[in-house]
Amino acid sequence: MNANPLVILFYLAALIAIVASIKVVTRNNTVHALLYLVISLVAVAVCFYLMGAPFAAGLEVIVYAGAILVLFVFAIMLFGLRQDETRLAPKNTGFSVWLGPCVLALCLLAELVYVLQHDGIQAQLSATVVDSKQVGILLYGPYLLAVEIASFLLLAGLIAGFHFAKPREQGGDL
Amino acid sequence: MTTIPLMHVLILASTLFGIGFVGVIVRKNALFMLMSLEVMLNATGVAFIGAGATWQQADGQVMFILILTLAAAEVAVGLALLICLQNKHQTLDVDVLSRLKG
Missing domain, CATH: 1.20.5 (Single alpha-helices involved in coiled-coils or other helix-helix interfaces)
Known part of the structure; x- marks a missing residue:
């Protein structure tokens, strides 16, 4: 088993992405599924950062978690709240609804802060990074x-x- | 050479792709199918970024940007279609909407 902290953090972010994606597919309420979709996209962005692609991670947060999710939110607002599946969802709304996304987002935040202040990981990342200049020249x-x-x-x-x-x-x- | 093995990145990408695929197949609500499509496109982006990081080439990120463009256009057109369907038929259930055919 590899004891490299970078790899372990990557596995943690990947696990959060997979759990959040499963929640997206299995929720009944569209807004709850959308919350988990944000978590999934941000977790994948952390994976990109740990793989040495910070430009792609920034684009993932800006375009996916920013623009596309805002489109989804506007569409759900236009659909109205009398969704077929929302009406059938259980009425135990409250604490448990936003607890799951909050816990996963806090895990990702703690991971990101740890990576940013850890000198060993930063040295490891800067050795393997593919920066935006190379991407722009190729593009x-x-x-x-x-x-x-x-x-x-x-x-x-x-x-x-x-x-x-x-x-x-x-x-x-x- | 990056420290994260390519095989594990590909396992993550295929798992996410499988979850999205199951979502597209199983869910009846067209909005959830669109969200699952987002998860699938995201998984292909993970595979491209992992390959680009393994060989230290920027091509992977270029392909990711193109996938991002595709996803943005797809969501814009798909959501516009869904809003039209909701206004006309008052439902997003694909079984009900299958009356449109023929």
Whole structure:
């Protein structure tokens, strides 16, 4: 068994990610599942940081846990609270609902603080890091065509969102 | 050479992918299917980052950024579709929505 603290911390973050993902799939309430989805994405971001990809970890938090989750929250607000599965969920709401995500998030916070203040782990990480400069050189060099295709994909998403959001009189319904 | 073995990263990625896949197959609510798709896309990102960290190349992170773009576009279109379906049929149950076919 490897006693390297970096590897052990990686296993802990991976375990939190797997537990949170299982909770996402098994919850009945959409908001509770969304809370666990945030925890899962942040745990994966910690895994990325420990693998020596801090740029990817930052993007994971900003884009996934920031932008995409906000989209989900807005969609759930638009769906209204009378969801089919929410109505069938047990009524024992209160302490136990937010306790699980809070405990997992505190575990991740403690892990991150430990990694940031531990000199040995920091030296180990800085030896293996792939920084954002290399990513940028590669992204706008050999992968330029892929970036263009990705921009077309985002444009298609924008146009589709605009089309579905139009009022129904103008032919916006399905 | 990174200290985390690639095999364990791939085990994490395949476990997350399996959880997301089971979620897509089992759940009846289309919103939960979309969330499970997010977990699956995230798992592929883990595999790419792990491979890139093992060989100390930035290609893995480039592929992760492209997957991130794909996930953002997919969620925008998917949620817009779901809001349209909810407004028209008042449900997100895929069994009920299967009346749309034919």
